[in-house]
Amino acid sequence: MFDIKLLNRLTIQLDLTNFCNLSCIMCDSKNYKKKQFMKRDLFEKISTEIVRDFPDAPVRMHMHGESTLHPEFCGLLDIFSELKKKYSSNNMIEISTNGQYSDKITDALIDSGIVYSVTFSVDASDSKVYEKIRRGGDFDILLKNFEQLLSKNIDRKTTLPYTYLQFIVMEENQHQIDDFAAKFSILYKKYGITPVIEKDYFFKEMDKHRIMFLRKIVGEDFNSLKQQKYFDDLHLQSIHNVIPKKSDNSDSKKTRTVEKLNQFRYPCPGLWLYIGIHPDGTVSPCCQDPDGSFVLGNLNDEKLIDIWTGEKIEKYRLDQIAGAFSNPCSDCTNQIEAGFSDEELKDYLIKIGKSELWQKFTLRRKI
Ligand code: SF4
Numbered sequence: 001m002f003d004i005k006l007l008n009r010l011t012i013q014l015d016l017t018n019f020c021n022l023s024c025i026m027c028d029s030k031n032y033k034k035k036q037f038m039k040r041d042l043f044e045k046i047s048t049e050i051v052r053d054f055p056d057a058p059v060r061m062h063m064h065g066e067s068t069l070h071p072e073f074c075g076l077l078d079i080f081s082e083l084k085k086k087y088s089s090n091n092m093i094e095i096s097t098n099g100q101y102s103d104k105i106t107d108a109l110i111d112s113g114i115v116y117s118v119t120f121s122v123d124a125s126d127s128k129v130y131e132k133i134r135r136g137g138d139f140d141i142l143l144k145n146f147e148q149l150l151s152k153n154i155d156r157k158t159t160l161p162y163t164y165l166q167f168i169v170m171e172e173n174q175h176q177i178d179d180f181a182a183k184f185s186i187l188y189k190k191y192g193i194t195p196v197i198e199k200d201y202f203f204k205e206m207d208k209h210r211i212m213f214l215r216k217i218v219g220e221d222f223n224s225l226k227q228q229k230y231f232d233d234l235h236l237q238s239i240h241n242v243i244p245k246k247s248d249n250s251d252s253k254k255t256r257t258v259e260k261l262n263q264f265r266y267p268c269p270g271l272w273l274y275i276g277i278h279p280d281g282t283v284s285p286c287c288q289d290p291d292g293s294f295v296l297g298n299l300n301d302e303k304l305i306d307i308w309t310g311e312k313i314e315k316y317r318l319d320q321i322a323g324a325f326s327n328p329c330s331d332c333t334n335q336i337e338a339g340f341s342d343e344e345l346k347d348y349l350i351k352i353g354k355s356e357l358w359q360k361f362t363l364r365r366k367i
Contacts, residue, residue: 003351006340006348008056009339010273010274011059012057013274014046014062014277016061016073017036017066017067018034019066020065020098025135025172026168036280040072040079042281042299045299046277046299049299049305051084051089053303054091054304054305055087056090060094061093061095063276063277063278065279066098066100068095069101073108077109081112084114091114092116093115093116094115094117094119095109095117095119096118096121098134098142100142100145117160117162117164118149119163119212120142120165120166121168122142122165122166123168123170125182125184126139126176127140147190147191150193151191162206162207165211167180177213180211188211195209196211197211197212197213266365267320268286268332268336269339270286270288272339275304275308277299278292280292281298281299282298283295283297283302283307284296285329296310296312296313297310297312318354
């Protein structure tokens with residue numbers, strides 16, 4: 001589609017709502033300013049642009065809210081499915097859900113034929129811990145919906161969607177890691193499936209059902225879990241190639257540390273690989289902007305392709321290559337660690353006529 005390879009690897013994050021029916025202990029969605037649902041007309045406009053201008057981009061139909069709460073969720077999947085057929089595009093949908101939905105959602109997830117994966121947020125192996133973490137949720141409903149998806153897939157002889165079970169490791173649940181893997185492996189096997197067990201963010205095989213442990217786990221030893229801060233620091237270390245000073249807490253020292261970190265910091269691959277669309281059509285550089293404060297544009301009156309190739313996002317990218325990290329990226333601890341090679345970055349700079357920045361980049365990173 002684009003002459004520039006890096007711009008073709010986009011995953012689109014399309015938030016149907018920023019509203020959620022649960023109040024999970026690790027989630028700050030309850031603090032978002034405006035609760036809203038994407039209007040049908042806006043969804044149709046954005047979807048048309050996606051299938052026409054980004055025909056290979058995966059679409060994550062969730063970002064900060066629970067998509068299945070959208071009153072027209074099933075109808076919106078139908079709209080996307082029709083547009084996909086009309087434009088013969090390859091886009092597939094990924095859904096992440098707390099699994100507290102009604103039976104008709106299960107049917108839509110299967111029958112639409114466009115949902116590649118459904119990620120269930122679980123985080124526990126029993127109702128006691130589940131309901132402590134996922135406040136307002138019902139563990140039995142989650143189990144019912146998970147099993148229903150597997151059994152209906154078998155009844156209808158369909159492969160998709162794949163199911164992923166997510167366990168974010170935290171103090172409250174770290175004693176249940178083994179139980180969780182065992183319990184859900186048994187459930188999967190009931191339906192003739194042997195799931196892949198994955199640790200942290202990077203998946204080896206996409207076309208497999210998975211049990212995923214996120215964030216706190218590093219290495220092979222489940223018993224070596226420590227505090228979140230330790231793992232956050234490891235993450236920072238890996239993206240900056242320097243070790244953060246953990247004991248350095250004063251504001252001025254913190255600023256100096258951030259400056260030092262940014263001197264070596266790799267530009268966030270997220271600026272080339274992801275874009276976030278909020279329910280009101282606002283576009284943000286990525287999903288780490290829950291209020292849509294860092295506005296690249298609005299799809300009510302702009303085109304996604306123009307925003308994706310426009311000056312605002314280009315400035316974020318070029319500034320970071322040069323070593324300048326502004327908000328929302330400056331203090332972000334969720335920067336993805338990998339996404340493309342130095343060679344691809346160099347090729348990108350040459351293609352956009354900014355090859356002089358390559359030298360600046362290599363000098364500051366001491367490559
Ligand atoms: S650094 Fe963080 S806020 Fe910035 S684009 Fe990457 S993930 Fe998003």
